[in-house]
Amino acid sequence: MALDFAHEPQAFTTYGWIACVWVLVVSFQYGFHISSLNQIQAVLTCRALDETSPPTHLGMPTCIPMSDATFSVVTSVYTVGGLMGSLGANLVMDRWGRRGAVRISAIATGAGAALMGVSAGLAPLIVGRTLTGVGAGIGLCVGPIYLSELAPPKKRGAVGVLTQFAIVVGIMITQIMGLQLATATRWRIVLFFSAALGAMQFVLSGGMIESPTWLDRNGLLVEKDKVTQRIWKSGRSPDSSNYDSQDPLLGADLEATEEDIRTPVPVVEVPERNDQEEAIKVPELLVTPSLRRPLTIVCFSMLVQQLSGVNAVLYYSNDILSKALPDWGPWISVGITVVNFLMTFAPIALIDRVGRKQLLSVSAGGAILSLLGVGFGLNSGLVALASVTIISFVASFAVGIGPVPFVMIPEVSPQHAVSALSSVALSLNWIANFLVGLVFLPLRNALSGGAEDKEGRVFYVFATLLAFCTFVLFRVYRG
16 A cells, blocks of 8 residues: 655745745835935935925925934934834734734835825834834744745755845835835835835735645634645645555555545644744743743844944945045945845845855954954945945845844744744844944944044944854854
8 A cells, every 4th residue: 555655845826935935024014114314314304305394296205304313312212113013923922823913014114104194294204113123023923944944854944044135125226216106206105115015015915825834723624634735746636545656665656445445544644843832932942941042043143243333334334435535425325225235135046055054154344354354444444345245234234144043043942932033033133233323323423532543443333242142153053
């Protein structure tokens, strides 16, 4: 009698890829709103008009008067909302599933972007910006987990890297849109685009599937089988009566008898480790000894990513090089995002071939050397060196320490703890993101003492932090 050896799935079906793209919209939205106000800052804050009582267009003011300090508040509440969303993401994922969490993320992001788009004053702008942060916080937690659980086992690394790829595409698209739409009558289109995208993602959610892992954990085995048949190409065909004509272990052709067909062999499901344990909450992570190692790994992977100072470069690249390259601010920002986009293709091809740790090693090493080069170039007045090493820093980041931490979260986390670990990791990511953006310029000014030939010292600090966090991560991570 032929035995039932289900072949491990090797690839997505067309529907599986559609489901992946749908999930990746949440990561795109996160990247989009990181820079959504960057290029339109001058027109949004009325600086371009130099007026305190702006004219109206289609019944709405063409800008909202605010100081630089107020604009900083509007920008930073995105990280506050993101932290709120990440802290609650594990509850949302465990109660309503991965698809439900994406739906809630789409609602929050779309509603927040729409509110910002119709804002006539500061209050609705801040509330809308906070809502987009909440949506991004939930989405950034659920996205990598959802993708990992949808992906065929041998493709999880390459599919997981797509999270960072979608973030980078979002940053690049909003920068490019801003170049064309940064006018008094068109800046709101940038925000309405995000609102429309969120609405579309929510509408399409009715045709999307739930994560097979979440269905398995909740005892929905029939639904799980239907989902895996829709998203994976495997050796088992729906109309093959669950038999292979050849025993893959013995290598002999075994013909099924009529009695065999009438009495199929039962398939034994082998659950993943800890699949049957009850999902834990965030406070339990700190008192569960078996989870301390994965908790350390996911936390330090996020610190490696954020304490590298990458967001300081993305936020302040124009300011960093403004004295040497005036009038090139917007184009420098776009150029950096394009390099970030192009270099993200490398880990998609390499992560499953060379491994996570090797990519992190090369990436962190390149980033540390680049940060030292930026600091030396600025302190020595070598503009070309500073410019080239900023680009090489972004390229090094994109190869490893940008995408790999998102891949690591579901891989090092037991299934019963993956939601809680993801919430903690991404909450730490938001906090570090906020602190880096907040302290970079004051720290640079304090270390330089106002001297232009000492402004590069701040990059030595980030190089040291990156080296320390990478050392600790590699001490506990054996990937």
